[in-house]
Amino acid sequence: MNDVWNQIRLSWTWLTASAQWHGDDGIPHRLLQHVIYSGVSLACAAVIGLALGLLVGHTGRGGFVVVSLANLARAIPTFGLVVYVVLVHYSITAALIALVALAVPPILVNTYEGLRGVDADAKDAASGMGMTGWGVLWRAEVPMALPLILLGLRTSAIQVVATATIVAYPGFGGLGRYIIDGLARNDYQLVVGGTVLVVLLALIVQIVFAALRRLVVSPGLLGTARSS
Amino acid sequence: MITFEGVTKRYPDGTVALDDVSLECPTGRITVFVGTSGGGKTTALRTINRMVEPTAGRVLIDGGDVRERKPAELRRGIGYVIQHAGLFPHRTIEDNIATVPYLLRWNKKKARAAAHELMERVGLDPSMARRYPFQLSGGQQQRVGVARALAADPPIMLMDEPFSAVDPVVRAELQDEFLRLQAELHKTIVFVTHDIDEAIKLGDRVAVFQTGGKLVQVDAPEDLLAHPADDFVAGFIGQNRGIRTLGFAETGGLRLSGDAVFAASADAADAAGLDWVLVVDADRRPLGWARPADETGPLAEARLAPVGATFRAGADSVRVALDAAVLSPAGLAVGVDEAGAVVGTAGGADLLAVPTHGPAHHRADRAADRPAGAPEPADAPAKGGAGD
Numbered sequence: 204m205n206d207v208w209n210q211i212r213l214s215w216t217w218l219t220a221s222a223q224w225h226g227d228d229g230i231p232h233r234l235l236q237h238v239i240y241s242g243v244s245l246a247c248a249a250v251i252g253l254a255l256g257l258l259v260g261h262t263g264r265g266g267f268v269v270v271s272l273a274n275l276a277r278a279i280p281t282f283g284l285v286v287y288v289v290l291v292h293y294s295i296t297a298a299l300i301a302l303v304a305l306a307v308p309p310i311l312v313n314t315y316e317g318l319r320g321v322d323a324d325a326k327d328a329a330s331g332m333g334m335t336g337w338g339v340l341w342r343a344e345v346p347m348a349l350p351l352i353l354l355g356l357r358t359s360a361i362q363v364v365a366t367a368t369i370v371a372y373p374g375f376g377g378l379g380r381y382i383i384d385g386l387a388r389n390d391y392q393l394v395v396g397g398t399v400l401v402v403l404l405a406l407i408v409q410i411v412f413a414a415l416r417r418l419v420v421s422p423g424l425l426g427t428a429r430s431s
Numbered sequence: 432m433i434t435f436e437g438v439t440k441r442y443p444d445g446t447v448a449l450d451d452v453s454l455e456c457p458t459g460r461i462t463v464f465v466g467t468s469g470g471g472k473t474t475a476l477r478t479i480n481r482m483v484e485p486t487a488g489r490v491l492i493d494g495g496d497v498r499e500r501k502p503a504e505l506r507r508g509i510g511y512v513i514q515h516a517g518l519f520p521h522r523t524i525e526d527n528i529a530t531v532p533y534l535l536r537w538n539k540k541k542a543r544a545a546a547h548e549l550m551e552r553v554g555l556d557p558s559m560a561r562r563y564p565f566q567l568s569g570g571q572q573q574r575v576g577v578a579r580a581l582a583a584d585p586p587i588m589l590m591d592e593p594f595s596a597v598d599p600v601v602r603a604e605l606q607d608e609f610l611r612l613q614a615e616l617h618k619t620i621v622f623v624t625h626d627i628d629e630a631i632k633l634g635d636r637v638a639v640f641q642t643g644g645k646l647v648q649v650d651a652p653e654d655l656l657a658h659p660a661d662d663f664v665a666g667f668i669g670q671n672r673g674i675r676t677l678g679f680a681e682t683g684g685l686r687l688s689g690d691a692v693f694a695a696s697a698d699a700a701d702a703a704g705l706d707w708v709l710v711v712d713a714d715r716r717p718l719g720w721a722r723p724a725d726e727t728g729p730l731a732e733a734r735l736a737p738v739g740a741t742f743r744a745g746a747d748s749v750r751v752a753l754d755a756a757v758l759s760p761a762g763l764a765v766g767v768d769e770a771g772a773v774v775g776t777a778g779g780a781d782l783l784a785v786p787t788h789g790p791a792h793h794r795a796d797r798a799a800d801r802p803a804g805a806p807e808p809a810d811a812p813a814k815g816g817a818g819d
Contacts, residue, residue, distance in 0.1 A: 325518065326517075328519075331480060331506060331511035333504065338503075423520045
């Protein structure tokens with residue numbers, strides 16, 4: 204128990220020390236780097252995962268193959284893959300590609316499953332009333348699949364935020380810098396402080412997605428509509 | 432008028448869903464497709480709005496081949512109602528109903544105004560407009576489905592088992608309101624059901640499909656009951672075919688007798704010799720049945736057996752009257768007018784003497800039963816009462 208308290212006190216002292224809040228090695232700068240790397244990776248993964256997931260889910264063709272491949276990719280020890288790519292290629296592009304590869308499967312699989320789960324009667328009614336293929340996708344399938352699509356995005360976002368620490372290995376900064384430096388110097392205050400920041404960022408991502416869900420998902424799907 | 436000309440649908444695996452179907456669905460009437468599952472009735476319906484493309488033959492709407500129009504554009508002009516309603520869970524009731532108006536790019540205000548008007552039409556409280564489908568009962572959802580199909584006022588409605596998924600009480604309600612609505616709107620309706628009773632209740636014409644996608648008979652419901660084309664149709668119609676035919680016989684021409692009707696002020700002795708008498712109050716409303724032989728003094732003090740069921744003379748069918756006769760302890764059906772006052776009574780034999788109308792079929796001439804050439808149903812609607 205004492206140990207835990209100690210760690211918390213240590214990281215609190217570190218986090219609140221004014222030296223940590225200025226300059227290139229300061230928390231704001233590292234945080235911004237981390238957010239940018241995570242954001243770029245997630246955006247690329249979203250484009251790939253959503254496009255593929257919507258295509259396969261809407262047409263109903265190739266679903267088995269795509270989902271199997273995506274799940275296979277998930278089974279690869281991701282951290283190992285990322286470290287390997289980063290250490291071998293030692294470039295920011297390689298690091299970002301690794302993060303994208305990590306983020307695509309949850310988005311893809313959830314988008315596909317979301318579309319597949321859309322009520323067949325509602326789809327039949329949509330096209331029977333004169334919606335075109337695109338109309339059915341955008342006016343019926345996507346809005347109804349939105350809870351699962353957002354879940355996929357959130358899962359990927361949190362994974363990316365946590366894993367983006369490795370960008371610090373090839374020396375491109377981010378919050379991972381503190382952890383790696385701390386480990387190298389046996390400075391556990393630094394390690395814990397960096398970790399706490401990553402956890403906080405992940406929590407913020409979680410909150411942002413919860414807010415997004417309330418904002419864009421219809422109350423008719425969440426069962427939260429007021430009865431009046 | 433929707434016309435099927437030799438329509439066949441064969442799937443790549445060799446299954447035949449429709450086998451050379453020719454038939455006409457007259458404008459402003461309800462044509463019911465009924466049959467066993469796998470009979471092709473739903474497939475037939477779906478060829479009309481091009482949800483299914485026939486392998487051979489063609490479907491015409493008012494003489495124009497449906498394939499000459501783009502599917503999406505064609506469908507926006509045809510109402511579509513399916514089992515389980517198929518509502519959009521993410522849209523409010525008003526926006527569900529306004530689906531086709533939105534597709535037709537009406538402005539939002541006009542589309543929602545149309546939606547609210549339709550909610551009242553189909554018996555939904557407009558205060559539900561902002562609710563979501565999950566907040567509605569199955570019957571209410573089905574009403575929304577009907578309103579949604581009517582939103583852009585299409586001349587044609589396709590209804591695929593719209594009332595199958597609700598309980599029998601709600602189903603009967605929906606059917607009655609559907610008929611009331613159709614009496615106002617006069618849409619050309621194609622209605623699919625597996626329930627022969629529903630087909631007979633709702634259809635102006637009933638088309639019976641047999642497994643393998645064959646159309647076996649198209650007729651007015653009373654003719655279908657009276658003259659099934661073959662054993663399949665007879666079997667499908669099931670039990671009590673004769674009794675059900677009486678559902679189409681009118682009580683308008685029935686001679687009702689006042690001999691057994693006595694005012695409550697009358698004395699039991701006045702009714703001596705009668706087995707049962709119907710006691711009525713000063714407004715001639717029925718109070719109950721009495722046995723004069725067991726009573727002395729005024730009938731107002733007699734022990735009364737319940738009236739049981741009554742029928743509205745001229746408005747109800749002979750079947751309803753016969754039902755009332757069976758339920759009455761006297762074996763007599765009590766006919767009442769719109770105000771509920773007793774007109775008279777009729778016995779079972781009187782009821783069975785009423786001729787069932789419907790044109791007689793020439794059973795020997797089977798060619799006359801060919802669907803496309805079948806006669807139109809009689810045009811004159813039944814008018815109850817003697818008029819003024």
